[in-house]
């Protein structure tokens with residue numbers, strides 16, 4: 001069972017890379033926080049869905065730290081990882097790395113935790129049932 005759990009966690013780790021184009025920045029020419037939060041919530045949703053293959057919704061976003069500004073003209077890599085499995089919920093850690101386009105430089109810019117709940121067709125919480133998949 002533990003082996004299966006770790007395997008599902010590993011398989012559901014999700015990466016996506018975004019270019020910081022002008023439509024994603026604020027008037028300081030850095031990534032707008034609201035856009036970053038939407039991207040983080042989306043990757044948390046995708047990670048939870050790939051882990052469980054169940055309908056998932058966000059019930060909570062825990063503290064999100066914006067450690068570094070992400071300037072226009074850079075890349076942002078988002079990584080979603082299942083941190084823990086509850087009865088009906090999953091906690092997903094989302095990390096965002098700032099990457100230069102024209103140099104091999106990469107550093108962590110943001111981090112946050114998102115709790116996602118599995119729901120049924122009536123939108124009620126149901127147990128995470130990854131073992132049955």
Ligand SMILES: CC(C)(COP(=O)(O)OP(=O)(O)OC[C@H]1O[C@@H](n2cnc3c(N)ncnc32)[C@H](O)[C@@H]1OP(=O)(O)O)[C@@H](O)C(=O)NCCC(=O)NCCS
Pocket residue numbers: 056057058059060085086087088089090115117119123124125
């Ligand atoms: C998600 C939802 C169905 C949960 O219903 P609920 O009656 O609050 O559920 P419960 O109290 O039984 O909690 C369900 C799980 O969520 C966890 N949870 C509930 N509120 C939480 C919170 N604020 N923070 C962290 N975890 C929370 C519970 O600990 C429980 O986890 P567990 O079963 O693994 O122990 C309901 O809150 C809801 O529909 N929320 C709106 C979701 C939404 O629209 N999201 C945005 C768009 S995706």
